[in-house]
Amino acid sequence: MTNTSTGTHTERGEETGDREADPAFRAGKAAAQNRWLLLVLGAVTVLAGVVALAMPFFASIAAALLVGWVLIASGVVGLFAAFRRNEGWHIAAAFALSLLAIVTGGLILVQPIAGILAITTLIIAYFAAAGILRIYYGAKSYGDGGGWMVAAGALSLLLAILLWFGLPFNAAWVPGVLLGLDLILWGALLIAFGMREGRQKAAV
Numbered sequence: 440m441t442n443t444s445t446g447t448h449t450e451r452g453e454e455t456g457d458r459e460a461d462p463a464f465r466a467g468k469a470a471a472q473n474r475w476l477l478l479v480l481g482a483v484t485v486l487a488g489v490v491a492l493a494m495p496f497f498a499s500i501a502a503a504l505l506v507g508w509v510l511i512a513s514g515v516v517g518l519f520a521a522f523r524r525n526e527g528w529h530i531a532a533a534f535a536l537s538l539l540a541i542v543t544g545g546l547i548l549v550q551p552i553a554g555i556l557a558i559t560t561l562i563i564a565y566f567a568a569a570g571i572l573r574i575y576y577g578a579k580s581y582g583d584g585g586g587w588m589v590a591a592g593a594l595s596l597l598l599a600i601l602l603w604f605g606l607p608f609n610a611a612w613v614p615g616v617l618l619g620l621d622l623i624l625w626g627a628l629l630i631a632f633g634m635r636e637g638r639q640k641a642a643v
Contacts, residue, residue, distance in 0.1 A: 497615070513540050
């Protein structure tokens with residue numbers, strides 16, 4: 440009887456050790472301990488998304504400035520990484536791309552209106568490309584539920600066409616609206632994750 444009990448405790452200890460060593464388990468445990476932080480961060484993110492939807496032009500400017508700073512930061516990092524390469528043409532190519540990123544980011548910071556126009560154009564290109572790909576792959580599996588993918592692709596393509604013909608006027612609100620929606624969705628996800636971890640902790 441004693442041996443059986445000892446063996447059971449040993450197996451449970453090994454199982455607990457395996458769970459503690461799992462990165463996903465440690466991340467979930469940390470999230471459960473900081474669930475109020477997740478809830479507050481999620482609420483602030485949702486509020487920021489609502490503000491972005493209420494003021495899409497200013498949100499578009501903020502998105503353009505953010506893209507500009509990201510391009511500059513990535514370009515600076517790329518410059519340092521370029522000189523760590525071995526072959527000469529690799530160094531030249533990495534240096535040129537990094538310099539282009541810095542110059543583009545600087546131009547966006549100087550002319551954010553032109554930046555939101557460029558961002559809107561990229562968004563239109565994304566919707567068009569995604570729509571074409573969804574229609575293509577949906578048509579290949581049309582009999583296996585691909586009709587929904589074709590419909591989604593057609594909607595994406597239609598949205599791209601409408602946005603294209605709305606240029607340059609829709610550039611004042613498209614990036615801001617998409618930024619607001621993204622913030623709201625991300626904030627809602629954080630709130631849901633925090634509430635779920637709280638329920639699981641209470642159940643234990």
